[in-house]
Amino acid sequence: MNSHSSATRGSVFSRSVFGAPCWISLTTRDLSAAEKFYTAVLGWDWRVGKLGDQYRFASVNGVPVAGVSAVGAMEMAFAWTPFFATADADQTVARSQERGGTTAVGPISFAPGRAALLADRDGAVFGIWEGELVADWEDWRRAAPAFVELHTRDAFDAAIFYAEVLGWASGTAGCCEVQYDDEKVVLRSRGETVAHIHSGAVDSARDPAIRPRWQIHFAVADVDACLDAAPAHGGSIVQGVPGSAEAVLLDPDGARFKINARSAL
Template sequence: MNHHPTSAPGARGTVSTHSVFGAPCWVSLTSRDLEATQDFYRAVLGWKWLRGALGDHFRTALVGGVPVAGIAAVASMWQMAVAWTPYFAVPSADEAASRTRERGGTVAVGPISLPPGRAALLADRDGATFGVWEGELIGNWEAWRQAAPAFIRLHTRDAFDSAIFYGEILDWATDRPGCCEVHYEAGEVVLRSRGDVVARIVSGALEAAPDPTIRPHWQIHFAVADVTACARAAEKHGGSVLMEGAREAVLRDPDGAQFTVTSHRQR
């Protein structure tokens, strides 16, 4: 297979998944209409766009000159759902894919070679989609982490079971130097990388199964200065507001992809 599932994180740089692993390292969006998607996120999040080396169907979003996300206009072409997907850094994409299969998950695409690395699109046992990336990361991984997203959150049926699943695939809470730490805080499983919160896993109410009609998924939280302004811009440009509070809002773009904007103060 010569194509890849989404706009991948690899770029010229010195940081690789052999020194940073188990943590989110990129987020990407599948889209049906590249121009419309760019216009929407430019209006809502203020992103600027860079045409990548991967072809006309791919773009990279920039915040303050820092690459923060990728868009791949392949949803219709490859019969894929429109959705935001997080990618985790791994030493070996092939090993991560094998571990996923062994633990009851699904390998949707890959692993495939994408110089300077390898990628795979996977799904956990409950159907939540995620990716893994092996190889060089974007030029400044720390700058990406500070620019956006604020963090990612897995909404699932059983947070503890999911934490074990991902931990075994991504080497969380192991004795390997640089691995992610897993804690239980305020009713959520919290993943920390180098002291910073980079992911959360929640199973709804404590000791109770969440609404079974809600499909398990990873939700991307983007840090913004003005949540209300983002919500109004989303409505104005063809999107919708699913939930809105003073410091956080859940939005949907015109294609149907769901994401969250979070106040910088909540990071």
């Protein structure tokens, strides 16, 4: 998950931003098509790292922002997944399982750390990462994404699950702060809003748009340009019209994400 083979001076480790989103990863069946789409829509550059030819690193102005992996059509859904920093992957997996979550993959080891893919008790998929971060956390946050958002059955119940699993609002130095609003839960790390949790998703819905899920928000300079580029490169527009400050898009494999005008954030 890291594009470097060894720790570098000034590296940030997951324990320093524990509980906060620290990476995002996309599964796709066609790396070439994904690269062309996200280059056109979000302006990303690409390179192959130490994880092999089937995993690509996207960057913005030299800052790694996301990983994209090729999977077979029958292996899993094509989707964006947020990864949250943790100081101990084994303990985090154990806490998730004790509270009704499930483990899909891991923890598995890479050169700079360990990762696992989990689902909360309502089925929303998320990842955890222990070890050296791909990029300085503040640099990554400025480059992409703007924040991540969970749509789920009960926002407050979900917040309790994640707080217990990821150490939110634990009182430990560096932990994420949780604010309960009337309609949503807001997660902050180092004073920045990094996640929202909303109620309203339906557990048994066939439509993935209303099943419990995490959604990635990308900050962009020009929403209209993204709306033009997405369908021209094999994607589609779920929500958004010219002049909008935000839009929901699908990539060529149907992976859903949201864009927000940087000026409106």
